[in-house]
Amino acid sequence: MWAICVAAAVSQITNPLLLAIAMAAVVFVVMSRRTDAPWARAFRWYIYLGLFVILTRVILYILVGAKTGDVVLVRLPTITMPSWAAGIQLLGPISLDGLVVAACEGLRLAAMFVCFGAANALANPRRLLRLLPSALRDVGTAVVVAVSVVPSLVLGVGRVTRAQQLRGDLRGGIHRIRRVGLPLMEETLERSLALAAAMDSRGYGALREQSRTSRLITGAVTFLGLIGVCVGLFGLLDQGDIPVKLSLGLLIGGLGLGVAGVALAGRRSPVTIYRPDPWGIPEALTLECGLWTVGLVYAALDAHPEAAAMPTSPLGVPGVPLLALAGFLVAALPGVFTPDPMSAGREVVGT
Known part of the structure; x- marks a missing residue:
């Protein structure tokens, strides 16, 4: 923040x-x-x-x-x-x-x-x-993976380059790109498989059974919250026929429904924290x-x-x-x- x-x-x-x-x-x-x-x-x-x-x-x-x-x-x-x-x-x-x-x-x-x-x-x-809330755990996982790509690549390139220098391979140019690229892709694939196995063993993707009515209520609450936020923001930014008080009320109500939808959706994902921060x-x-x-x-x-x-x-x-x-x-x-x-x-x- x-x-x-x-x-x-x-x-x-x-x-x-x-x-x-x-x-x-x-x-x-x-x-x-x-x-x-x-x-x-x-x-x-x-x-x-x-x-x-x-x-x-x-x-x-x-x-x-x-x-x-x-x-x-x-x-x-x-x-x-x-x-x-x-x-x-x-x-x-x-x-x-x-x-x-x-x-x-x-x-x-x-x-x-x-x-x-x-x-x-x-x-x-x-x-x-x-x-993150349980309902946003999958989105958060994707964001964490995306954010960690650049540091992981930098670390991998450094390891491969140091290993080649220790072997006496100091050639540059196209040869160096080929010599670094193949080991880096192999290491990336191995790390991805290890990460997938670790996430599977820790229960990532596991969901609780929910009734059809509960899923419909969760989807409706989340959808109405999104509509309220969009209409409220449009009214506040447009400053036209929609009164400011109504726009502000729609925005606050939409945010409240969105939070409620996230909380309801989180009940479907069983998440426990071993060591809370x-x-x-x-x-x-x-x-x-x-x-x-x-x-x-x-x-x-x-x-x-x-x-x-x-x-x-x-x-x-x-x-x-x-x-x-x-x-x-x-x-x-x-x-x-x-x-x-x-x-x-x-x-x-x-x-």
């Missing part, structure tokens, strides 16, 4: 100074509190992914972006598109303003990737799976820091809306509101007051 809160805060800004401060706070927490687990060691790849996103956004601006701005750096030849793609302009004059805007938008996406990587590096996905003061303070970050940043942007973006007309240095600065400094506090990580010990669940 801490990482989600920081990501929600950075999603509203393209101010490069605020984004840099936010990423520095996230990196500080990760460097201070990550373990030596495989998913924690893959954090640097999310930083590389963020750099790739920034570069891709700049390249897209050069190729097909809207060419606006007064300060022209390079005048590339313009490629005329056919009539069915009249709104697209390939190449053309590259302005400094457009490059800065594209880089700032890419930096915002990179900051969100860093927040996602921080959540993956700090939280054990298998332990988080145990906190405690929720203590460090976890609560970590979550509170994330909530304070969102609140302070949103308050700063409400008081100073011009600080959310990079000034481009004319191009200048963006401002840094004190409330937003304080919010991202609060986001770095979990790297100070939370317990030191241990390889086989207690981990911060609140991240």
Whole structure:
């Protein structure tokens, strides 16, 4: 939740100074509190992914972006598109303003990737799976597998590469890809079969028998809750003929029915927890820091809306509101007051 809160805060800004401060706070927490687990060691790849996103956004601006701005750096030849793609302009004059805007938008996406990587590096996905309701256990398993793919691949490539180096095989290029790819696929298949056997022995996928009436009631409650949430959100966002009070009531009622549907569906899945994860003061303070970050940043942007973006007309240095600065400094506090990580010990669940 801490990482989600920081990501929600950075999603509203393209101010490069605020984004840099936010990423520095996230990196500080990760460097201070990550373990030596495989998913924690893959954090640097999310930083590389963020750099790739920034570069891709700049390249897209050069190729097909809207060419606006007064300060022209390079005048590339313009490629005329056919009539069915009249709104697209390939190449053309590259302005400094457009490059800065594209880089700032890419930096915002990179900051969100860093927040996602921080959540993956700090939280054990298998332990988080145990906190989900029983009805969402299958969905949570799929999410955990998807999130664990990149760290597992990084760890597998490292093991195969070290084994080949110990054998004296230092060749690169296509030969190295072939020599790494085949053992990696073999190891991945073996790990998948072992995981499937372990999940089967622990009762994953086991269901209790339920009557047809109970299944119909569960489906109807969940469906009505989904309809209520959709209609309520539409009414709140549309601000048209549907009264706000009615929209809010539908949203709250839909959420309540959704929670009830999840609870009813969870009765069909027998799940027991051998070692429940405690929720203590460090976890609560970590979550509170994330909530304070969102609140302070949103308050700063409400008081100073011009600080959310990079000034481009004319191009200048963006401002840094004190409330937003304080919010991202609060986001770095979990790297100070939370317990030191241990390889086989207690981990911060609140991240």
